[in-house]
Amino acid sequence: MSEQTYPSVKDLTVEEKASLTSGGDAWHLQGVESKGIPGYMITDGPHGLRKSLASSTGETDLDDSVPATCFPPAAGLSSSWNPELIHQVGEAMAEECVQEKVAVILGPGVNIKRNPLGGRCFEYWSEDPYLAGHEAVGIVAGVQSKGVGTSLKHFAANNQETDRLRVDARISQRALREIYFPAFEHIVKTAQPWTIMCSYNRINGVHSAQNHWLLTDVLRDEWGFEGIVMSDWGADHDRVASLNAGLNLEMPPSYTDDQVVYAARDGRIAPAQLDRMAQGMIDLTNKARAAMSIDGYRFDVDAHDEVAHQAAVESMVLLKNDESILPLDPNAHEKIAVIGEFARTPRYQGGGSSHITPTKMTSFLDTLAERGVEASFAPGFTLDLEPADPALEAEAIEAAKTADKVLMFLGLPEAAESEGFDRENLDMPAKQIELLRKVADVNPNVAVVLSNGSVVSVHPWAKYAKGILESWLLGQAGGPALADVIFGKVSPSGKLAQSIPLDINDDPSMLNWPGEEGHVDYGEGVFVGYRYYDTYNKAVDYPFGYGLSYATFEVSNVSAAKTGANTASVTATVTNTSAVDAAETVQIYVAPGKADVARPVHELKGFEKVFLKAGESKTVTVDLGERAFAYWSEKFNDWHVEAGEYDIEVGVSSRDIAATVSVELDGDGKTQPLTEWSTFGEWSADPVGSKIVDDLVAAGERGELPKLTDNAMMRMFLNSMPINSLPTLMGEAGKDVTKFLLDGYAELNK
């Protein structure tokens, strides 16, 4: 055995191979000591390190972990639209793993926010798979650049918490390929996560851990995944079936390695399959070896806090800013009242397995004190689910009366959203809204700062606030980040990664949420989030991609050029037309127009965040590959680009398109063989079939075959009929037409 690598699977006994395929304990791989294979630690994730102090027992104490930097959870970070910043977060997280000797951090989670009530929306990225993949890849690449692994999770379709351990998510192949897979696919193909964690749920009847199609056919054979797949904690219910499906590692262990040994002996697991799964585990250990051999490393706590601070600044989305109530001018000698317990006790992360013990915690009030900004403070309400406290309310209203401007910190208390359960509505706590109304009654200059992991309803109370800053969950440095934005040191630059609906019942998935009798039908298909709202012209409160700035921008000189048969490149100039330095995110949507299948009116296929000094211009170029124009065809069981014109929209939200240009694509030329079951319309549209139809028409003119009808209505009937049904329309002569077409086709295909 060399110093550098652990043995090959060939050097191990069946018992040793089996042992590699389950954990050593709740947070460790199982090593083979006699062969020099260590059992490295793997632990949560995803927005910082949660290294449990009671680590080996597997008992859950979510508050008992070593201090680590708490970065903004994905709900916030996803609004940054800044993959480079996200990469820096990943690098910092990896350094903390090196210090704590953690070989793999369990994240990021890139499941789609199918419905904003989903309990884990706070730690997932977006309703849009392109955005989710192109942002979260920064975490994977950033962490792994430092020799530590990631676990891309939860593969696939963990889109709700209700019944999550066993629910059968019934999803069309097309929706899986276009909505629920692409974030995983992009990250696998571009960053090769060392590990993937499968989901608890079933997909179309099969538990993810036992799903050969998912873990082997798609993940490895199609996408080229080279790492290992582990189970979510407790998601492996049948060691043998899972190993055969392509699951390398059961976590935590169920102490059933003997079952694997028996199955290997009696042939229920092929020797080659057990070897493959066990070798994956050895390869993983080898990858982590260099970083895990570093002793005495200490990460820079302050530098990481600063990364968390920058990430928090870019996570905020300014939803409303009437009369430019924000930013507040710290030198204006205005009296500021800060109302709301969240200003003193920030809500900075979500509940569940991602719960981190931060290295520092700076609230907004702490920051005001540090920066010498004077403001009165009244908590206004308690952060529990108890009714309003009249004394706290009265104190807050008094503070508002005597102030020039009011900053109201509202949000969801910790108990309102977490891993493990879904929310029941989008409502903000009633006592907070009631207090806002009373405060607005005595002082019209109110700006609300929101803290919540997933979307809350804004519309019902927005009229009481001139400004609304959605700050999501900002991690440990939210206080200084908020002060930077609120006092105008930095302009807000976040953009919504999910639509804010007017009413939860507008959401297309509500008809099938959260399912019944053990299953959930994804009946909305590919029409998730803005794909539904924009296609069907439904009003939303704030659209996908939206976010205000203190600056103003202009997008101009938009052009697109074909770069290949089915690829294009888009160019646009963005100008900061204000006196404020700020960033704008240019968003590229592809609008396919008419297609053979129902397609969303447009879909995000590119974006670029541009930092511009006051008055500065920059030109951005975004390349659109073939996939940008394709849909998943269940007919071809493959991606398909139809020939024709495609619009390319360049804008700053899904509903604020600055310019639309178009390209004419050749299409990928995929056709299906024509048969007697193809309709006359399909014969006419097919490049080969249409030649025979032309001959048929000519034969009709010559009187050799029946003449096709000129009647428009009858023609519609004809076009929709499989050609084996033509006698229904044309009498016995229809049989001659069918024969002519089929014979002609056979002749041309000889």
Ligand code: BGC
């Ligand atoms: C969660 C995972 C997490 C794991 C370990 C599971 O319940 O679904 O996201 O990584 O626990 O804590």
